[in-house]
Amino acid sequence: MAAYPDFPPRLLRGYSAFRENRLPHESARYRILAEAGQRPRTMLVGCCDSRAAPETIFDAAPGELFVIRNVANLVPPYDPDGEYHGTSAAIEFGVMGLKVRYILVMGHGRCGGVQAYMASRDAPEGADLGSGAFIGKWISLIAPAEQLVCEDPVDAAERQRALEFASVRQSIENLRTFPSIKNLEEIGEIELHGAWFDISTGELHVLDHETGHFNIAAP
Incomplete structure (x- = not known):
């Protein structure tokens, strides 16, 4: 070479x-x-964290997954305001262009984006957290997820994991604000799913639609 x-x-x-x-x-x-x-059946919204690569976790072959990765695996609400929307553009292409059957939002443990959101939320007013020109605004999308936290954990690690779970739930709700996704889901032509990957154990937790909780997937 x-x-x-x-x-x-x-x-x-x-x-x-x-x-x-x-x-x-x-x-x-x-x-x-x-x-x-390409004609992937599944579109996956994941975090850009180098420890949580979807193709590795799901042992995917080329062409199997249409993957969208961003900080903290977030889906913004539908907002066609004429500005630049990389994640929304990719979602639109996956749904309208590739006609995917499944959309999976996958979070992961020890997410730096969620951790940064919690630090900014809990910081004294006016504190400089060095969030840069773009990250602070982006992770503010996590805020509505706090209303979807199902658990009442005690320690900081458990609080973060609960918010990581809730953020996946919120992103799924935001997917439903896209008219095309809402319509396709209502007629059964698209399915929305959530998952969370534990980096420390390699376990995948899958969102139960009925209970709203995450359960470890059977191998």
Whole structure:
């Protein structure tokens, strides 16, 4: 392989391993995807946290998942105001263009975005938390989720996990503010689901639509 001194060496090593090990087994699938286009059945809204990669967690093949990742796996409410909306644009494409059957919002444990929201919420007025030009505004989308917290945990870790769960519930509710999703769900052509991944144990917790609680998925 040619030397590229300015390119991250770890990525080149990973690409080399992909070419040698995985690509030979997936080459036919890649050719079909290139010629026929992608038709994933599932769209997944996940966090950009490097520890919670959906394709790894679900052992997904190329073309299986249409993945949207952002800070804290948030879905904003439908708001076509003429501004830039990357997450909403991707959702629109997945629903209208790819015609996905399932939409899954997946949170995860120890989420830095949720932690930052809690820190900003609990900080003294006027405190500078260094949230930058964009993050503070983005994570404010978590605020309505506080009304959806089902548990009444005691310690900080449990409070954060409860809010991580609630934020997934809130994002699902926000998905229903998109007219196309609301209509498709009502006629049974699209399903909305929630999940939460425990980074420390590797366990997946799935949202029970009837109870609103998250239960560990059976392997």
